[in-house]
Amino acid sequence: MDVIAVVAFDRIHPFHLSVPCLVFGEEQPSAELPPCEIRVCTPGAAPIITTAGFTVSTGYGLDEVADAAMVIVPSWPDPELPAPPDIVEAVRAAHAAGARVVGLCLGAFVVADTGLLDGRPAATHWKWADEFARRFPKVALDRESLYVDDGDIVTSAGTTAAIDTCLHLLRRQHGAELANRVARRLVTPPHREGGQAQFIEHPLPATGSQHPLAATLRWAIEHLGDDLTVDTLAAHAAMSRRTFTRHFRKTAGTSVSAWIATQRIAMAQRLLETGDHTVERIAAQCGFGSAVTMREQFSRALGTTPSAYRRTFRGP
Numbered sequence: 001m002d003v004i005a006v007v008a009f010d011r012i013h014p015f016h017l018s019v020p021c022l023v024f025g026e027e028q029p030s031a032e033l034p035p036c037e038i039r040v041c042t043p044g045a046a047p048i049i050t051t052a053g054f055t056v057s058t059g060y061g062l063d064e065v066a067d068a069a070m071v072i073v074p075s076w077p078d079p080e081l082p083a084p085p086d087i088v089e090a091v092r093a094a095h096a097a098g099a100r101v102v103g104l105c106l107g108a109f110v111v112a113d114t115g116l117l118d119g120r121p122a123a124t125h126w127k128w129a130d131e132f133a134r135r136f137p138k139v140a141l142d143r144e145s146l147y148v149d150d151g152d153i154v155t156s157a158g159t160t161a162a163i164d165t166c167l168h169l170l171r172r173q174h175g176a177e178l179a180n181r182v183a184r185r186l187v188t189p190p191h192r193e194g195g196q197a198q199f200i201e202h203p204l205p206a207t208g209s210q211h212p213l214a215a216t217l218r219w220a221i222e223h224l225g226d227d228l229t230v231d232t233l234a235a236h237a238a239m240s241r242r243t244f245t246r247h248f249r250k251t252a253g254t255s256v257s258a259w260i261a262t263q264r265i266a267m268a269q270r271l272l273e274t275g276d277h278t279v280e281r282i283a284a285q286c287g288f289g290s291a292v293t294m295r296e297q298f299s300r301a302l303g304t305t306p307s308a309y310r311r312t313f314r315g316p
Contacts, residue, residue, distance in 0.1 A: 002036040005068035005094070007087060007110075008058075009043065009077075014050045016074035016104060016162060023166035023182055039064050043086050046227070062090040070100045070169070073107035074162070079128045079135075083110040092116065101153050102169065104162040108155040112136040116153055123148040125158030144303060163188055211238060213244075213251050224264050225287045230256045264288060265301050272310040279306045 006020050017040070042048050045061035065071055071094045076083065091254035095101050102223045103111035108124040109132065110226045118138040123145050131291055133141050142148050147156040147165040149172075163186070171179035216237040220228055233256060234244035245256065252259045264286045272280045283294035298306050 002069040003064070003067060004038050004070045004072065004101075005060075005065045006074065007042075007062070007065065007074045008037060008040050008048050008056065008074070008092065009087065010048050011077035012048060012050055012056075013075055013077075014052050014054075015159070016107075017056070017316055019162040020072045020074070020102075020166055022186060023170055032241070036069075038304070039068070041065050041090075046075045060163065062086055065090040065094045065099075066093055066097060068099050068100060071095070072102040072104065072166075073110045073282075075105035075107050075125075075159075076109050077106075079106050079109050083113040088114050091141050093186055095152065097154075100169075102165065103153075104165060105154040105156060105158050107131065109135070111153065111155060112139055117155070120150050120153060121148050122150075122153075122155040123157050124155065127158065150199065199285065213247055217252075221262065221267075224260070225265055225285050228260050228287065261297065261301070262285075265298060268298065269296060269302075269309065269313075272306055273313045282306070 004020065004024050006017065008017055019246050020041070021038050024036060039060045040056070040058040041060045041062050041064045042056075042058065043062055045059055047057035049053045049055055073087075073091065087110060091101060093109065095114070095116055101111055101114075101116060103109070103122070103124075105125050106128060108117075109128075112122065112132070112135070117136065119140070121133075121140040123140050123142045126143065129141060129143050132139070145157065146161040147154060147168060149168065152212075154165060155170065156162050158223050167179050167183055167188075170182060216233055219236055220233055226232075230241055230245060232279055233248075234241045237244050237247075239247065248256055248259075267286045268282055268288075271277060271285065273284075277285070277296065280291045283289070283291045286294065288294035288297065295305060298304070300311070302309065304312075
């Protein structure tokens with residue numbers, strides 16, 4: 001019988017702990033499929049306290065991880081805090097013995113702490129991507145994908161991407177029919193369109209800011225439908241093109257054209273989420289010029305189409 005070891009620890013979020021148990025613990029619908037056993041393993045086999053305040057006690061310790069066919073590390077509670085040596089060694093030893101290692105959401109930080117991700121691609125929650133890149137410069141961070149399957153190591157983006165990842169692994173092991181059946185029981189799509197870029201927040205600059213570019217940035221956001229150029233924005237800010245460009249890159253951390261493109265995408269997202277306008281009208285309002293151009297840029301930036309995005313965030 002295959003053993004799937006889920007590594008658990010204090011301050012684990014109940015949702016993250018439950019995902020692998022729900023997906024892989026579903027009743028096997030066919031006797032032809034090999035049975036598997038889920039073991040939630042804690043340091044010293046001790047009870048753990050979740051972020052919801054209740055205690056989980058399973059009786060399995062980290063020694064159980066060594067014999068597992070797959071080791072899953074759910075979201076780690078503090079991305080700035082390295083994983084303890086006993087967890088790191090347990091995951092590393094299981095991988096050396098042939099186990100597939102899975103880091104869900106911030107669990108990717110724990111997997112990276114083992115050194116197993118050095119020189120390999122990985123995903124994690126977009127909000128903590130910069131921290132991940134800082135702590136693990138040897139890892140090829142994929143900021144777009146909902147999950148990254150690199151064979152014996154799999155990592156996922158944030159929160160519900162853990163469901164996508166576990167369904168993917170179930171599909172890989174036992175085929176699409178079983179994965180689709182489990183997805184229907186969980187009332188979730190077997191596979192979601194696009195990547196995690198569509199979920200990243202794009203906050204607007206603070207309206208009360210006294211920064212010399214604040215007024216120009218707010219003006220630009222209010223006029224995204226116009227033909228905005230560097231010269232136009234520089235004139236609004238009463239600066240030379242060179243001075244404006246220097247201040248802008250220092251303030252926004254990117255080029256003017258890239259910033260405008262991001263703001264137009266963000267505006268289109270809000271309109272798709274909250275309004276009933278056609279894609280053609282939204283494209284004109286946001287300054288894309290045409291619906292074709294908007295679809296191309298939307299797909300490039302978010303990995304999905306405007307129509308698919310609207311379905312995801314507004315429903316039928």
